[in-house]
Amino acid sequence: MRKKLNIGLVGCGFMGRAHTNAYRQAPKFFDVPYDLVLKAACARNKDAIQAFADNWGYEGIETDWRALVARDDIDAIDICAPNNMHHDIAIAAAQAGKMVLCEKPLAMNVAEGREMVDAVEKAGVPNMIWYNYRRVPAVTLAKQLIDEGRLGRIFHYRAVFLQDWTISADLPQGGASLWRLDAAAAGSGVTGDLLAHCIDTALWLNGSIASVSAMTETFVKERQHNLTGKVEPVKIDDACAFLARFDNGSLAIFESTRYARGHKALYTFEINGEHASIQWDLHDLHRLNYFDHRDDSVVRGWRSIHITDGDMPYMDHWWVPGLQIGFEHSFIHGVADFFQGVASGNPAHPTFRDALETQRVCDAVLKSAETNSWQPAGA
Numbered sequence: 001m002r003k004k005l006n007i008g009l010v011g012c013g014f015m016g017r018a019h020t021n022a023y024r025q026a027p028k029f030f031d032v033p034y035d036l037v038l039k040a041a042c043a044r045n046k047d048a049i050q051a052f053a054d055n056w057g058y059e060g061i062e063t064d065w066r067a068l069v070a071r072d073d074i075d076a077i078d079i080c081a082p083n084n085m086h087h088d089i090a091i092a093a094a095q096a097g098k099m100v101l102c103e104k105p106l107a108m109n110v111a112e113g114r115e116m117v118d119a120v121e122k123a124g125v126p127n128m129i130w131y132n133y134r135r136v137p138a139v140t141l142a143k144q145l146i147d148e149g150r151l152g153r154i155f156h157y158r159a160v161f162l163q164d165w166t167i168s169a170d171l172p173q174g175g176a177s178l179w180r181l182d183a184a185a186a187g188s189g190v191t192g193d194l195l196a197h198c199i200d201t202a203l204w205l206n207g208s209i210a211s212v213s214a215m216t217e218t219f220v221k222e223r224q225h226n227l228t229g230k231v232e233p234v235k236i237d238d239a240c241a242f243l244a245r246f247d248n249g250s251l252a253i254f255e256s257t258r259y260a261r262g263h264k265a266l267y268t269f270e271i272n273g274e275h276a277s278i279q280w281d282l283h284d285l286h287r288l289n290y291f292d293h294r295d296d297s298v299v300r301g302w303r304s305i306h307i308t309d310g311d312m313p314y315m316d317h318w319w320v321p322g323l324q325i326g327f328e329h330s331f332i333h334g335v336a337d338f339f340q341g342v343a344s345g346n347p348a349h350p351t352f353r354d355a356l357e358t359q360r361v362c363d364a365v366l367k368s369a370e371t372n373s374w375q376p377a378g379a
Contacts, residue, residue, distance in 0.1 A: 002033065002034055002035045003033075003035065005035065006040075006076070007078060008039055008040050008041075008062075008069070008071065008074035008076065008077050008098075009038075009041045010078065010079050010081050011042075011043060011079070011080030012048060013080065015080040015130070019080055019101075019130070019331060020038065020058075021328055021331065021332075022331035024038070026332045029332065029336075032339050033340065034339055038057050039060065040058060040060045040071065041053045041056070041060075042064070042065050045176075049062075049063065065081070069092045069093050069098065076098060076099035076100070077089065078102075079093075080103050081103075082185040083185065084186070086105075086106065086108075086112075086116070087108065090352075093125075094119040094123040094125050095119065095123060097125060099126045099342065100127045101127070101130065101338065102116075103129075103130050105193075105196040106129055106352060106358070107359060108187035109187065110360055113352075117352045117353050117356050120352050126338070126342045127351055127352045128338050128349070128350065128351060129351070129352060129354070129355035130331070131200040131355070132331050133200075133201055133282075134330075135329075135331075136330050137286065137313045137314045138280055138286055138288040139280060139288075142205060143205055145276075145290070146205055146206070146273075150275065151273025151274070153248075153273060153274045154206055154246075154248060155273065156251055157205075158252065158253050158269060158270045158271075159198040159201070159269040160254075160255045160268050160269075161190070161195065161198055161265075161267045162257055162267075163263060164258065164260050164263055164264065167258070167261065169223070172224045172226045173223040173234060174225045175227055178226060183236045186236055188236055188237055188362065188366060189240075190236075190256040191240050191256070191362050191366055195362065196358055198256065202252065204350070205271065206250060206252075207248050208357065209247070209378070210244075210245050210246060211244065211245050211364075211374050211376050212242050212245075212361065212364050212365050212368050213244075213375075214241065214366070214368040215242070215369050215372075216239065216369040217237070217238060218234050218236065218238050219259055238258055238259055239257035240255070240256055240365065241254065241255040244361075265283075266281070266283060267281075276291055276293060277291045278290050278291075286306065286308070287304050287305060287306055287307065288305045288307060290305055306324070308323060308324055309321045317336075334348070357379070360377055364377040
């Protein structure tokens with residue numbers, strides 16, 4: 001009989017739903033070596049968290065994360081709360097001996113992130129940050145191809161993450177649904193939200209980033225705040241673009257904005273090597289585009305690889321070849337990898353320490369934009 005492992009979730013929004021769905025589905029499709037129990041969900045709004053718990057099957061609720069962390073019947077704390085809450089919850093959970101899973105980004109800044117890393121490592125508790133795009137099968141396959149040396153020496157990395165949901169100046173900031181526009185809760189705008197994903201993927205695929213040169217812009221300077229009712233300055237970045245140089249000598253361009261009309265969530269990356277190139281698009285997330293210069297000239301060209309066969313990453317756990325999966329499955333893969341790692345002693349990545357490197361790059365990007373200068377991005 002498998003050991004029961006009790007989950008305590010903080011937050012009941014978009015990510016709370018995505019993570020909970022993953023806890024429910026992962027054991028049905030993967031060999032998860034524990035019986036995952038949805039023990040308690042936590043949020044400040046009692047009616048909202050009770051409705052969430054009833055819908056998803058949590059046994060109970062809490063309205064204070066401190067009470068959740070203090071419970072002896074909770075084994076793992078999953079943090080799906082705004083960025084400014086990650087630090088205190090994660091450290092308290094680690095000190096209580098709980099496993100800690102946390103939404104991205106790791107923290108508000110490197111200083112907070114370093115304290116979180118120290119806490120989980122001192123406590124010796126398993127930990128992971130939910131950079132889920134690593135576990136989209138097409139992106140995992142890209143990692144496999146690069147590690148096999150198929151691209152050869154890497155010359156260029158390009159990443160773009162475009163949205164358009166904050167263009168209206170009438171959109172307020174702050175509160176439960178719009179905290180990402182409030183610097184006090186989010187820390188930064190697109191840099192910590194969207195570019196953090198791009199940076200994590202890039203570090204995983206292409207290694208460490210040495211230095212960056214960035215520019216940011218806040219297009220709407222003031223918005224009404226949902227909590228105060230007052231018009232207040234907007235202190236997050238609406239758009240950010242930066243140049244980067246990797247430790248391996250390759251060059252990079254990153255761009256993100258919430259002002260690209262017509263794009264709801266366009267995340268793409270392209271990597272150019274001496275032998276081959278790869279390209280991926282979130283809007284067609286189950287395909288990896290691949291070009292190999294070593295092909296005979298009469299058949300040389302971009303090919304679109306449909307990631308559905310059983311010898312492709314994760315796909316042997318799903319449907320028959322030709323049928324694809326979606327966004328939510330990246331979280332299911334994360335749950336499976338994390339708890340398999342707990343059982344085997346081989347930790348799933350990215351850990352808090354991995355995510356601290358992404359935080360360093362984010363902080364360097366913001367400092368570069370503020371000072372109009374190149375900034376080091378390494379440890």
